[in-house]
Amino acid sequence: MTAPLDTQVIIVGGGPVGMLLASEVSLLGGHVVVIERRNGPTDEPRAGTMHARTLQCMARRGFASANAENDPQAFQSREYFFAGVPGLTMRSPGTEPPPVLNIPQIELERMFEKRARDNGAIILRCHEALEAAEGADGVVVSIREVGSNSPASLSVRGEYLVGADGARSLVRDRIGFETESHPATLDGLIARARLLEPSTAPLGFQKTSRGWTRIDQLGEDGYARLMTFGFEGPAPDRHAPVDFEEFQRRFERIVGSGVPMTDPRFLARHSDYARMVLQYKLGRVLLAGDAAHHHFPIAGQGLNLGIQDAFNLGWKLAAVIAGAPDALLDTYHDERHRIARRVVMNTRAQVVLMRPTTDIDPLRELLAELIDLAPVAERLAQMINGQDISYPQQESTCSGDFQVNLPLETGDGPTSLARLLEVGRAVLIAPETPHAAEFARRWNTKLSVAQARADVLPWEAALIRPDGYLAWHGSLSGSHDLERVLESWFGSPVAEATARRRAGHLQHAS
Secondary structure: OOOOEEOOEEEEOOOHHHHHHHHHHHHOOOOEEEEEOOOOOOOOOOOOEEEHHHHHHHHOOOOOOOOOOOOOOOOEEEEEEEOOEEEEEEEEOOOOOOOEEEOOHHHHHHHHHHHHHHOOOEEEEOEEEEEEEEOOOOEEEEEEEOOOOOOOOEEEEEOEEEEOOOOOOHHHHHHOOOEEEEOOOOEEEEEEEEEOOHHHOOOEEEEEOOEEEEEEOOOOOOEEEEEEEEOOOOOOOOOOOOOHHHHHHHHHHHHOOOOOEEEEEEEEEEOOOEEEEOOOEEOOEEEOHHHOEEOOOOOOOHHHHHHHHHHHHHHHHHHHHOOOOHHHHHHHHHHHHHHHHHHHHHHHHHHHHHOOOOOOHHHHHHHHHHHOOHHHHHHHHHHHHOOOOEOOOOOOOOOOEEOOOOEEEEOOEEEEHHHHHHHOOEEEEEOOOHHHHHHHHHOOOOEEEEEEOHHHOOOOEEEEOOOOEEEEEEOOOOOHHHHHHHHHHHOOOOHHHHOOOOHHHOOOOO
16 A cells, blocks of 8 residues: 555545535635545436525635626526425525526536636545544545455545545445434436427426326437336335336336337436434534435435535635634534435425325315415425525524625725635625724734725624625624634634644645
8 A cells, every 4th residue: 555645634425515525625725635436527417406595605606606786686586396386486686696597417516626626626536435434633544446456555644534425425334423314115216318209298297196207407409307206115126227118117107108218328216215414523524415414306405405515514624724613613513404404304295295195185285275375485495495594603693694695895896795705715894994904914814804885784894604604793893702703713813823734744646
């Protein structure tokens, strides 16, 4: 075995969640190694629906467009569904990206990986993790090249390890995270195939007494993503490969008529099996994405949940590496675990509502009536698109709500909140006062200070976290509360005195 590769953060799993996390940590100077067994981004047609809160977070790193000059009261909207029942209206302010946007998973992974590499992250593709362990002063992952029959050929040592390696996470299992799960009750199939008669195909969700089908993402070449949901019980082996003839028979049986299709490019099985870890962090090991939570793929929530995990965790890892209190990482579990639990809850509820049995029909009829009520539809829409997510702060009385993009006029000219957050630092927005200048001097290595005109601000002064959530607001005069909040999030204002970076001692792979 060659000499160990030393780094600060090891990420096992290089899908969109792992690559985004690598981008976030390395953006703020952290040293990252990503271990990914695939040789490139996957083109599997599994996920691609980005919801409002995810797109808003992406806009704060320049991955999505947001125009602060638009009217924030002029909401953008798009119709959506719950348990296959239409009637929801997804909304987002005019200064933000659209409320729903389809971005193929392969494009997300490429975009995040490019940013991670540009920031200096090391991406070890075609390598698989064999073992993961935590020691007294760090973590070690043993890896080897994919296809090699030899034992591990390299070990990677770091201060922290993140398992972003999917529902069958090696990191989760080796470290011993406890989980709670709900067994599968249905057998679903998914395919990407070419429709021979697309004009007659049953697009969208279709329910019959035999189950549900869905067709979407129809391309000019006739290829579409097709799904079936069969409620006769789970498959004997939910990991068994899917035969195209089996898929065709299942689809046509549910629809009740022929749906000519050919040339499959992808076939897979899915179910409503759900699992969550009880803790997102054990010692120096953390989980993100499907490694932490797995659920029924309905309403496009799974990948959004994982991407928001990465936005929450990335800046916190970078801050702790740079000297912030270790307890900051505990807030990752506190903030994200309850959000995932809600998603698992609502996806399980949708499975019940979708059962094509007569005893559920009255419940579906009642749901359709309730969705006609504006407050109900709004509540469900915000649950799906993440617009109701907030992180109440322990250190102050502020709400921890996500802060809408707004135009700002500073001494350097016009800008916006989203643009200020693109560098990944927290932002202190305050009027031009000696207090603001003092904070800019003392904390200049850990946050950005934007001195904006007081008449354009909804508060006198505010501290915005790197992920866009409010950490503090108030007055800079007598600013002991702000000092306490800053030290709890970022440590001492004298960065070099407390930083634990070992940049000069790290060994990087060529």
